[in-house]
Amino acid sequence: MEVAIVKYNAGNIYSVVCALRRLGIDPVVSDSPEVLSRADKVLFPGVGEASSAMAYLREHGLDRVIVNLTQPVLAICIGMQLLCSHSEEGNVDCLGVFDTPVRRFVPQERGLKVPHMGWNTLRNLQGPLFSGIDEGSYVYFVHSYYAPVSADCVAVCDYINPFCAAMNKNNFYATQFHVEKSGTVGVHILENFLAL
Amino acid sequence: MLAKRIIPCLDVKEGMTVKGTRFVNFREAGDPVELGEYYSRQGADELVYLDITASHEGRHTFTDLVKRIAARIDIPFTVGGGIHSLADVDRLLNAGADKVSLNSSALKNPQIIEEVAKNFGSQICVIAIDANFEDGKWICYLNGGRIPTRRTLFEWAAEAADRGAGEILFTSIAHDGTHGGYACDTLRELHRRLPIPIIASGGAGTMEHFKEVFSVGEADAALAAGVFHFGEITVPELKQYLSGEGIPIRI
Numbered sequence: 407m408e409v410a411i412v413k414y415n416a417g418n419i420y421s422v423v424c425a426l427r428r429l430g431i432d433p434v435v436s437d438s439p440e441v442l443s444r445a446d447k448v449l450f451p452g453v454g455e456a457s458s459a460m461a462y463l464r465e466h467g468l469d470r471v472i473v474n475l476t477q478p479v480l481a482i483c484i485g486m487q488l489l490c491s492h493s494e495e496g497n498v499d500c501l502g503v504f505d506t507p508v509r510r511f512v513p514q515e516r517g518l519k520v521p522h523m524g525w526n527t528l529r530n531l532q533g534p535l536f537s538g539i540d541e542g543s544y545v546y547f548v549h550s551y552y553a554p555v556s557a558d559c560v561a562v563c564d565y566i567n568p569f570c571a572a573m574n575k576n577n578f579y580a581t582q583f584h585v586e587k588s589g590t591v592g593v594h595i596l597e598n599f600l601a602l
Numbered sequence: 603m604l605a606k607r608i609i610p611c612l613d614v615k616e617g618m619t620v621k622g623t624r625f626v627n628f629r630e631a632g633d634p635v636e637l638g639e640y641y642s643r644q645g646a647d648e649l650v651y652l653d654i655t656a657s658h659e660g661r662h663t664f665t666d667l668v669k670r671i672a673a674r675i676d677i678p679f680t681v682g683g684g685i686h687s688l689a690d691v692d693r694l695l696n697a698g699a700d701k702v703s704l705n706s707s708a709l710k711n712p713q714i715i716e717e718v719a720k721n722f723g724s725q726i727c728v729i730a731i732d733a734n735f736e737d738g739k740w741i742c743y744l745n746g747g748r749i750p751t752r753r754t755l756f757e758w759a760a761e762a763a764d765r766g767a768g769e770i771l772f773t774s775i776a777h778d779g780t781h782g783g784y785a786c787d788t789l790r791e792l793h794r795r796l797p798i799p800i801i802a803s804g805g806a807g808t809m810e811h812f813k814e815v816f817s818v819g820e821a822d823a824a825l826a827a828g829v830f831h832f833g834e835i836t837v838p839e840l841k842q843y844l845s846g847e848g849i850p851i852r853i
Contacts, residue, residue, distance in 0.1 A: 417695060417722060417723075418695070418700070419700055420672060420696065420697075420698045421672060421700070424672050424673045424674075424698060425676060427673065428673075428674075428676070453723060453725070453726070454723065455723065462779060470621055484631070497607075506739070513797070517798050519797055519798055520797065520820070521724065521725050521768060521798075522604070522800075523725065523769070523822075524604055524605060524607050524647070524799070524822070525604070525605040525607065525647055525852040526603065526604045526605065527603060544852040546677070546678060548678075548725045549725075550725075564603070565604060568655075584678075586676065587676060587677060587678045587700065588676070588677075589642070589676055589677055590676075592676060593676060
């Protein structure tokens with residue numbers, strides 16, 4: 407199986423490479439439309455800022471390439487937010503796979519801090535990504551922006567308000583949490599994606 | 603519900619863990635990768651690796667070590683020690699670290715916090731503060747608690763948060779190594795004043811101390827070294843205990 411990781415200006419792709427290697431897969435990291443289009447699976451991970459990431463994707467023609475992918479795609483963290491319609495981070499229009507705008511967390515009460523950082527629980531799990539994963543499983547989050555719960559939501563997390571921990575539409579799968587940093591639960595979800 | 607985090611801290615010198623351990627089952631008890639993997643399997647929520655090597659060559663040893671850690675460990679880890687420039691941060695993040703911890707370099711040059719936050723994001727920027735309570739004030743110290751500064755804890759922590767720090771790792775110098783409990787009142791004050799997560803460090807000796815630091819100290823995470831390395835407390839028994847006491851914990 408050929409697995410490609412989208413190469414762009416967002417950090418922490420190495421952790422995803424390592425997670426795949428632990429599963430015996432040596433991914434190719436590429437910004438080539440040909441390589442991305444012919445891979446069996448594509449991962450779109452990253453840690454970064456939405457408007458500068460979108461500017462880079464447009465400049466390199468990757469915006470069209472990503473939305474036209476037909477194989478299973480797994481977007482992680484900022485990757486998921488970039489698949490949404492718009493982000494309040496840098497007030498930028500995003501790729502629009504999911505018809506959901508990304509908002510900034512506004513702390514409602516003392517003690518709830520931004521960024522939302524650490525291990526939190528999943529609920530309302532749906533679809534093949536969460537096959538064999540228990541409700542209430544802990545996964546690792548680090549983010550200050552969130553996608554509100556919508557029709558494409560396949561896992562919910564609660565912090566300040568309920569938000570999409572994972573989304574799915576057609577061949578596009580996405581997690582706000584870091585599957586590559588979520589211990590054995592994360593490994594299981596990654597295996598579920600690779601088995602699609 | 604967001605879980606309170608348990609974070610074992612490993613001191614590394616010339617690529618090996620420094621503090622002795624009671625673990626006898628390792629092929630190499632001093633291997634930081636193997637020890638980190640052990641803690642990860644035990645249920646640690648994050649790891650902190652502190653490089654206490656002084657030499658230039660040692661830095662490269664540490665970077666190679668970070669790559670080996672990233673290849674093996676599937677929970678987040680922070681690296682600290684000897685980080686003075688954006689280039690240092692870039693090198694360690696590229697090697698696979700999830701966060702970097704700055705201490706003396708940020709006290710000497712606070713501007714670096716803004717630069718790190720702007721280039722890599724606040725979430726990767728941990729500001730570590732070593733402070734000691736003297737004459738009614740919490741004085742911040744440089745160089746691993748050896749050189750006092752004119753800065754005080756609450757003022758410096760607030761400034762670091764304003765400049766873009768993602769977390770504060772506060773160590774009470776007087777509590778560190780005593781096994782007598784964390785500086786809970788001060789931690790609670792920090793928590794109430796700051797909009798970012800607080801990691802408590804210094805003083806863990808019993809499981810009750812961890813309960814106190816989360817309930818009384820309102821800390822978001824608790825870091826400890828000796829109690830874990832010497833096997834006085836194991837991560838699974840600690841997490842079972844805390845969960846039973848009503849603290850939100852990832853089991």
